[in-house]
Amino acid sequence: MGIAIGMAMEGLRPIAEIQFADFIYPAFNQIVGEAAKTRYRSNGDYTCPLVIRTPYGGGIRGALSHSVSIEALFYHVPGLKIVAPSFPADIKGLLNAAIEDPDPVLFLEHKKTYRSVKGEVPTGHYTIPIGKADVKKAGTQLTVVSYGLYVHQALDAAQQLEAEGHSVEVIDLRSIRPMDRTTILESVRKTRKLLIIHEDNKFGGIGAEISAMVVEDAFFDLDAPIRRLCGPDVPAMGYALTLEEEFMIPTSRMAEAMRDLVAF
Amino acid sequence: MAKAIDTPALERHGLSDEQLRAMLRNMIVQRTVDNRGFQLNRQGKIPFATGSEGHEGIHAGAAQAFHRGRDVLAPYYRDIGLCLGIGMPPLDALLSMFARAADISGGRQFPNHYTNKKLGMLSVSSIIAAQCTHAVGVAYAFKLRKEHDRAVLCTFGDGATSEGEWHESVNFAAIHKLPVVFLCENNEWAISTPREHQMAIKDIIAKAEGYGLPGVKVDGSDPIAVYAVVNAALERARAGEGPTLVEAKCYRFLSHTTDDDDRTYRTREEIERHRYLDPVPRFEKLLLEQGIVSADDIAALKKEVLAEVNAVTDEAEALPYPEPAELYANVYEGTHEPWL
Ligand SMILES: Cc1ncc(C[n+]2csc(CCOP(=O)(O)OP(=O)(O)O)c2C)c(N)n1
Numbered sequence: 042m043g044i045a046i047g048m049a050m051e052g053l054r055p056i057a058e059i060q061f062a063d064f065i066y067p068a069f070n071q072i073v074g075e076a077a078k079t080r081y082r083s084n085g086d087y088t089c090p091l092v093i094r095t096p097y098g099g100g101i102r103g104a105l106s107h108s109v110s111i112e113a114l115f116y117h118v119p120g121l122k123i124v125a126p127s128f129p130a131d132i133k134g135l136l137n138a139a140i141e142d143p144d145p146v147l148f149l150e151h152k153k154t155y156r157s158v159k160g161e162v163p164t165g166h167y168t169i170p171i172g173k174a175d176v177k178k179a180g181t182q183l184t185v186v187s188y189g190l191y192v193h194q195a196l197d198a199a200q201q202l203e204a205e206g207h208s209v210e211v212i213d214l215r216s217i218r219p220m221d222r223t224t225i226l227e228s229v230r231k232t233r234k235l236l237i238i239h240e241d242n243k244f245g246g247i248g249a250e251i252s253a254m255v256v257e258d259a260f261f262d263l264d265a266p267i268r269r270l271c272g273p274d275v276p277a278m279g280y281a282l283t284l285e286e287e288f289m290i291p292t293s294r295m296a297e298a299m300r301d302l303v304a305f
Numbered sequence: 306m307a308k309a310i311d312t313p314a315l316e317r318h319g320l321s322d323e324q325l326r327a328m329l330r331n332m333i334v335q336r337t338v339d340n341r342g343f344q345l346n347r348q349g350k351i352p353f354a355t356g357s358e359g360h361e362g363i364h365a366g367a368a369q370a371f372h373r374g375r376d377v378l379a380p381y382y383r384d385i386g387l388c389l390g391i392g393m394p395p396l397d398a399l400l401s402m403f404a405r406a407a408d409i410s411g412g413r414q415f416p417n418h419y420t421n422k423k424l425g426m427l428s429v430s431s432i433i434a435a436q437c438t439h440a441v442g443v444a445y446a447f448k449l450r451k452e453h454d455r456a457v458l459c460t461f462g463d464g465a466t467s468e469g470e471w472h473e474s475v476n477f478a479a480i481h482k483l484p485v486v487f488l489c490e491n492n493e494w495a496i497s498t499p500r501e502h503q504m505a506i507k508d509i510i511a512k513a514e515g516y517g518l519p520g521v522k523v524d525g526s527d528p529i530a531v532y533a534v535v536n537a538a539l540e541r542a543r544a545g546e547g548p549t550l551v552e553a554k555c556y557r558f559l560s561h562t563t564d565d566d567d568r569t570y571r572t573r574e575e576i577e578r579h580r581y582l583d584p585v586p587r588f589e590k591l592l593l594e595q596g597i598v599s600a601d602d603i604a605a606l607k608k609e610v611l612a613e614v615n616a617v618t619d620e621a622e623a624l625p626y627p628e629p630a631e632l633y634a635n636v637y638e639g640t641h642e643p644w645l
């Protein structure tokens with residue numbers, strides 16, 4: 042990782058790939074201690090336009106060290122950007138944006154989406170701005186904020202609710218740091234209810250920051266307590282099918298949580 | 306590439322006929338278990354398997370040098386035969402593949418990521434070279450507690466020697482003359498990365514010199530030679546004379562795991578060129594020539610081993626997965642709710 046940082050400081054645009062996000066820990070020192078601080082500590086004299094691509098997430102029988110979500114470990118770190126798109130067209134646009142970005146970007150790819158998600162990708166060069174969420178489904182009764190694999194499941198669950206006569210809005214964050222406050226607040230002010238869904242464990246996760254922000258900025262617009270549906274607070278998902286299934290959130294549980302909040 | 310490293314005419318290094326036969330058996334069990342993993346994967350019964358074909362000589366030899374009940378092994382995922390050789394039952398290998406509740410890790414760990422404290426086997430991490438620092442810590446504990454006559458056997462691949470933690474481990478062990486043997490299983494490949502993209506030197510033992518510990522190279526397809534070298538290194542460690550880096554040369558005959566296709570990065574010719582290094586037929590032939598086993602003995606042994614592996618396969622397959630509630634056990638001692 043440090044070698045990629047050196048290349049970036051010298052003006053190249055390196056893309057460092059970590060084979061599985063679980064193996065990023067030996068590089069934590071360089072990412073957090075060096076890449077994120079290069080611009081700051083030189084007061085802008087040096088920059089670090091580095092992209093770190095890595096597959097994260099589970100549901101593929103990857104066991105303890107081919108399944109983790111690492112975003113919460115890094116989203117606390119000023120100086121880093123983090124994106125986690127999960128639609129093919131978003132991935133292309135955000136990867137281009139990450140490469141062109143003047144600062145280090147951690148580019149997270151949910152490994153279960155590699156084979157399970159298909160979509161059209163525009164030809165030619167284009168970028169999608171880092172820090173811009175996308176409303177993947179418009180709705181009026183509940184806002185669901187998610188990212189990664191679970192956006193796809195949340196959309197399926199929202200369709201089920203649609204069939205039951207309920208209107209759910211689904212926001213794909215796409216960027217985790219910086220995060221799109223405007224899109225989240227606009228939606229929550231409209232629907233007055235918020236469900237946050239992520240695979241990473243709950244305590245200290247991305248949902249905690251979203252929840253705090255919404256309470257600070259839109260508390261009086263809420264008609265129900267914010268709800269977080271997250272991975273359990275255990276170190277990892279196990280290899281056995283039963284352990285993995287216990288860790289992952291099925292679409293049915295997402296739909297259930299949506300029903301509860303809509304009815305609140 | 307390299308030609309055969311000469312094997313001396315049978316120099317037993319003190320190994321009895323019985324030990325030599327046990328080593329052959331270990332190699333055959335290992336190969337049978339390996340094949341079983343790939344078969345079960347191809348049958349769609351398990352999602353993943355890792356083989357160790359080509360490493361049998363290293364494992365059988367090193368396991369004979371290990372003192373059960375006293376030494377500690379810090380293994381990696383390739384060490385099926387080494388773990389079997391120090392006493393892990395074949396059933397445990399199958400329980401690991403099937404991720405059953407009865408597996409020591411409770412079905413949590415990836416296949417071949419064994420643990421067995423009773424046997425002195427540290428829990429295997431997927432993180433390359435992470436076990437090297439742990440091995441050195443265990444050896445440091447032996448030294449601080451003045452537990453002479455105990456040593457740590459730390460194994461890893463050629464790729465692991467590119468990791469910072471590997472270098473930290475070897476350096477620290479050399480400075481403090483710790484009772485640890487670093488055994489590199491150099492199979493020429495780190496998934497799809499060949500050795501020449503991994504290091505600018507030919508022999509990994511060249512790395513020992515800079516840290517001030519002896520480096521010994523050995524033909525990993527010759528279990529007796531491996532035994533001799535690892536045994537001498539472990540004896541040296543137990544005697545308080547410090548660590549040794551052993552490089553056992555071998556060749557990885559299968560893909561890295563069932564998840565990669567080695568046809569995308571190496572030629573069939575390369576594999577065939579190394580076929581003479583296959584330790585199993587080589588050792589069979591040697592013991593036959595020396596009259597230590599007969600052709601009938603070998604045939605009977607293979608039959609008996611296959612029957613045993615079939616039996617433990619059926620036994621493991623019939624056992625249940627862990628209960629979902631097991632996901633929450635052993636996060637801490639006692640309960641673990643983050644909010645109290
Ligand atoms: C820190 C880290 N980075 C990357 C990986 C992915 N990985 C798994 S096995 C492997 C190759 C290791 O090769 P080598 O040490 O030669 O052992 P071999 O598999 O050949 O026995 C890699 C890179 C990992 N497990 N840990």
Ligand SMILES: [Mg+2]
Binds near residue numbers: 462490491492493496
């Ligand atoms: Mg290797």
